[in-house]
Amino acid sequence: MLFNEGKIGNIKLKNRFVMLPTVTNLSNSGFVSDRELEYYNRRSKDVSLVIVEASYVNKFGKFFANQLGIDDDDKVEGLKKLSDLLHKNDAKAGIQLAMHNPKYKPSDFTKGQIQDFVKDFAYAAVRAKNAGFDLIELHYAHGWFVNQFLSPDVNKRKDEYGGRLEGRSKFAVDILKEVKKHVPDLTVICRINASDFTDGGFSIEESIEFAKLLERYGADGLDVSAGVGSTSEYHISPMGIKDKPLLEFLKKIKENVNIPVIAANKLGFAGDWEEILNNNIADFVGIARGLI
Numbered sequence: 361m362l363f364n365e366g367k368i369g370n371i372k373l374k375n376r377f378v379m380l381p382t383v384t385n386l387s388n389s390g391f392v393s394d395r396e397l398e399y400y401n402r403r404s405k406d407v408s409l410v411i412v413e414a415s416y417v418n419k420f421g422k423f424f425a426n427q428l429g430i431d432d433d434d435k436v437e438g439l440k441k442l443s444d445l446l447h448k449n450d451a452k453a454g455i456q457l458a459m460h461n462p463k464y465k466p467s468d469f470t471k472g473q474i475q476d477f478v479k480d481f482a483y484a485a486v487r488a489k490n491a492g493f494d495l496i497e498l499h500y501a502h503g504w505f506v507n508q509f510l511s512p513d514v515n516k517r518k519d520e521y522g523g524r525l526e527g528r529s530k531f532a533v534d535i536l537k538e539v540k541k542h543v544p545d546l547t548v549i550c551r552i553n554a555s556d557f558t559d560g561g562f563s564i565e566e567s568i569e570f571a572k573l574l575e576r577y578g579a580d581g582l583d584v585s586a587g588v589g590s591t592s593e594y595h596i597s598p599m600g601i602k603d604k605p606l607l608e609f610l611k612k613i614k615e616n617v618n619i620p621v622i623a624a625n626k627l628g629f630a631g632d633w634e635e636i637l638n639n640n641i642a643d644f645v646g647i648a649r650g651l652i
């Protein structure tokens with residue numbers, strides 16, 4: 361199965377290997393650098409899809425010093441070189457759109473500011489399309505900005521962006537809808553947490569409901585991870601954690617949606633990957649550190 365063709369949204373994939381997003385910190389003030397191009401050149405020759413690292417959609421949401429940006433039209437030219445390089449290596453080009461600013465909590469923002477953030481994601485999606493990308497991934501995981509709105513222990517808003525899951529997921533759903541409106545022909549997937557693994561945080565039960573909601577509003581696929589900043593061992597699991605820690609959670613999500621699902625995090629060896637696909641736990645095998 362690993363070498364069977366696959367499909368996400370409207371893109372055909374030559375096999376079932378996906379390079380997961382990895383912040384490189386190799387950009388030049390947010391612009392694609394030669395070192396960055398070489399990093400991706402060395403890793404894109406065998407996988408069917410590369411999801412380029414978390415790229416900030418606005419300067420407020422830039423987290424790392426040399427993080428890649430997609431916040432302005434002047435970045436498109438460099439990003440086009442990157443998508444061209446991935447295509448030359450026969451991989452489809454994806455890019456993760458992200459915001460992270462842990463100094464703030466969801467309750468710090470006015471409705472107007474939230475609506476502006478939604479637009480920032482949509483404009484970044486248009487830039488991704490103009491730069492030749494085939495797919496965008498919306499970063500809704502790992503305790504980053506949008507995940508904070510989803511988490512009941514972090515989001516204490518009393519208005520329509522807080523409260524029950526429907527309110528906490530409004531920001532994420534609004535982004536998805538606005539992105540789909542701006543780039544209807546671009547494949548859009550969402551990276552979600554199967555669980556925050558915190559007391560009172562976003563749980564697997566809510567994640568299943570959230571996954572169904574994203575499918576209803578047009579997500580073409582899901583990339584399932586877990587954990588927030590304080591529980592990062594669930595998204596970049598170290599040696600002390602047994603292989604495939606998220607598979608049981610992933611299975612529950614996959615059973616509840618019809619869109620393709622990418623597995624992630626310490627997935628073991630080739631035999632394990634084959635099993636994940638054969639047992640219909642996921643449609644794609646996501647790898648980050650194995651490619652680095």
Ligand SMILES: Cc1cc2nc3c(=O)[nH]c(=O)nc-3n(C[C@H](O)[C@H](O)[C@H](O)COP(=O)(O)O)c2cc1C
Binds near residue numbers: 382502596624646648
């Ligand atoms: C150096 C590094 C950078 C990462 N950057 C991102 C990122 O930009 N966005 C994201 O969602 N996950 C990021 N991750 C998490 C990976 O995408 C992946 O989920 C995680 O490493 C588990 O997969 P693996 O066991 O194959 O490495 C990063 C991981 C590493 C090791």
